Amino acid sequence: MDEKIKKVILNLQRNNMAGYFVENEKELLQLMAVLVKKGEKVGCGDSITLEETGVFDFIRKGSFTFYDKHQLGLTPEEKRAIYLKNFDADTFLTGTNAITLDGKLFNIDGNGSRVAPMLYGPKQVIVVVGINKLTDTVADAIHRARQIAAPLDAKRLKKDTPCTKLDKCIDCRHEQRICNDFVLITRQFIKDRIKVILVNKAYGF
Numbered sequence: 001m002d003e004k005i006k007k008v009i010l011n012l013q014r015n016n017m018a019g020y021f022v023e024n025e026k027e028l029l030q031l032m033a034v035l036v037k038k039g040e041k042v043g044c045g046d047s048i049t050l051e052e053t054g055v056f057d058f059i060r061k062g063s064f065t066f067y068d069k070h071q072l073g074l075t076p077e078e079k080r081a082i083y084l085k086n087f088d089a090d091t092f093l094t095g096t097n098a099i100t101l102d103g104k105l106f107n108i109d110g111n112g113s114r115v116a117p118m119l120y121g122p123k124q125v126i127v128v129v130g131i132n133k134l135t136d137t138v139a140d141a142i143h144r145a146r147q148i149a150a151p152l153d154a155k156r157l158k159k160d161t162p163c164t165k166l167d168k169c170i171d172c173r174h175e176q177r178i179c180n181d182f183v184l185i186t187r188q189f190i191k192d193r194i195k196v197i198l199v200n201k202a203y204g205f
């Protein structure tokens, strides 16, 4: 295992979070089958990483009660009901915009529905992250999230914000701005409530 990865996992443990390292999607799904028990209530945030790694498909095909926010045709009220259910989930699945060498997670969110259950509610939070999201410092993590992840996410969501034309963030005041919550998770009260799985490949953005 790369020295940097070893350091991240050690620092996650120091911050009361569990760290895992897997080489590929196959190993990832084997680990998911151990960490997420049959019959569990499972919620999720938006995550390209969870799509690309097959984690969403694994949950959809498994014996879980999945609060799937990606079902077609959901009304705003139905989406809100799912967001509220996520707080009572056994497992909440998400990616992260960045992870630092000293074992901290940084995320930007639009309405808070992804970061809020990371902070409180679900019994466990499983964060799946490709090695492309690893940054040396918190400052680098913030820069990565603002200047790389957020403009690409705005494009994915087909927003009309300046970053979708400029390919960089100008800290806009646009009515469709997606960057409203800037959340740095530094430590957990409950040991290993947050479990971070690092996968030895680039995923998402």
Ligand code: SF4
Residues within 6 Å of the ligand: 146, 150, 151, 154, 161, 162, 163, 164, 168, 169, 170, 171, 172, 173, 174, 176, 177, 178, 179
């Ligand atoms: S603050 Fe505005 S310009 Fe910057 S990434 Fe977010 S939506 Fe784009």
